[in-house]
Amino acid sequence: MKKSINSKWLLLSAALPFVLVSCSKSHDNIPVTSHHIITIENVLKSQPLVESGTFQQPGMLIQPGDSSSITFSAAKGEAITFATMYGWSNDLFFAPANPGIQVYDASGNPIQGDVSSQIKLWDNGTRINQKPGSTVNHPGTAETKPQNIVEVNGTDAQGNTYLPASSLMKANLKYDGNSMFTLTLKNISGGTTNETPFSPGVWAVSYIVGNNLLNSDPIYTEGKPTANGLTKISEMGDNSELNSYLSSITGIFTPLSPILVVVYNGISNPIYTVGQNDAGHGLKALAQKGDASGLADYLKTVKGVKNVYVLPAANSKVLLPVINGQAGSSVSQQISVAPGDKVAVATMYGFSNDWFFATKGEIDATQASDISSQVGLFDDGTAVNQFPGAGVTQFNLAGTPLTESKPIAAVPNPNSFTTLPDISNIINVTIR
Missing domain, CATH: 2.60.40 (Immunoglobulin-like)
Structure with a gap:
């Protein structure tokens, strides 16, 4: 939105x-x-976004043990956000809490290393959740009345259980110099009770003006309905529609x-x-x-x-x-x-x-x-x-x-x- x-x-x-x-x-x-x-x-x-794009080739899942990377630039106060589907679910997706992962500390020094704790698991609110796993039917049963986006914190609305997102996805931030970073997302869900592939995803960085981000939630807004193509990622792993939207507000x-x-x-x-x-x-x-x-x-x-x-x-x-x-x-x-x-x-x-x-x-x-x-x-x-x-x-x-x-x-x-x-x-x- x-x-x-x-x-x-x-x-x-x-x-x-x-x-x-x-x-x-x-x-x-x-x-x-x-x-x-x-x-x-x-x-x-x-435009409010300075950069946006996709990661992982269409049709190629990020399987357990695999990684995908995003390279981007950022100024102090700017953040990197992204979204990718929890593949063996009906409509769950991984994303950082808004406005995203901060890449500089308060002194303006680049942050490096494991930032997995900032990744969350979210329910898109458009499908009734089945027990997660390889037998999930897609797209599944639609919600009679679509729900707002909410964080899945241990259990979903149907009582299914989930490990913390940081136990399924490892996010590592590396500073490449001259305000450029690489964020690498690794699927570490293999062998867990929530093993799942991740879909191709989208990412974005917002401009900061006067200590305020011009768009602090370009991909989703917690507590509000899904919009702009996020449903296609969360239900089908299709990032094309949301990428088109983000591209339209990037410049x-x-x-x-x-x-x-x-x-x-x-x-x-x-x-x-x-x-x-x-x-x-x-x-x-x-x-x-x-x-x-x-x-x-x-x-x-x-x-x-x-x-x-x-x-x-x-x-x-x-x-x-x-x-x-x-x-x-x-x-x-x-x-x-x-x-x-x-x-x-x-x-x-x-x-x-x-x-x-x-x-x-x-x-x-x-x-x-x-x-x-x-x-x-x-x-x-x-x-x-x-x-x-x-x-x-x-x-x-x-x-x-x-x-x-x-x-x-x-x-x-x-x-x-x-x-x-x-x-x-x-x-x-x-x-x-």
Whole structure:
């Protein structure tokens, strides 16, 4: 069941420590020929899950003694959840208690080792339970009135008995470095009174924003009816429908930092140069922390720069994406421009290590048009990259970026972590 996140987005202004400034620079005796308004909007249709997927090939059961693994990325506070069928039952499934298995301790250190104690056995509530075992009839007798999902703690509603889930499934968590983990699920039910195969399953990781997960129960909700395809896993071991649902709510969520706008004339784009290392004038702070103040102060001293603005969004300071259909944030600024003036824009991809959006080439500041197609996404080369929105060293996820030194470069898409929407579907820039 898709969970609303409208109640959480207002926490972003406190959670994302972007620094706010507004400044301008002007020169006397420069004829002003026209006034234009530049508007920047976060148009990203955000999703609550940063990652999701399946484990074990369709039709291939995880038999006693067998294992299956999930590899994923996570930031501090994010958790891994999953579901797989107790195969020799009518409609039971294994899953962690919501929101899932925490993968970092309170200090931000990765957790490793046996996490089996966090796995529970659940009754989907759609079938009358027979005695578990190889003779269970599938699908069995439907409940006259479907019941809510409940934990099976020793016995089910029909009085059948079960060992603790941790006696049937061993879950081991391994840290692979750079915010990546592997969770291995092993079937240890062989020889027990509850021997059973496990089905192919699904898994998910939710974004965390302002210390709150955007979807803390994407697979099931205890005490509520089953939904979104979980029944097919719990009754038949078919993970396809629930995987399709989870995929539909998996994608990108990111705010944009207060927008840097520069009007200049007679020089090249003063914000950045592709192929060169960060020049140390403040772009690093913008790309890593969303703090444009230092770069704005520097640009005011550059010959050929006419005006500099840093534009925070109202209320939230950062530009929020589209959330559950509610329009994303936007900012606007009137600029005074003369023939030959150019305009440049830059803002941080908030849930990254050091990615920033910026206009490419020379853009005529006097021409009224949509210039979104002239915006690119760049890697500042000053911090080690991690999965966007799931990196423990990402500044806006309470981390400290790990230093590296590489030339500024365009971020490839797809990249080694994910596939991003077209940039014009993330940020919209217009001059009118």
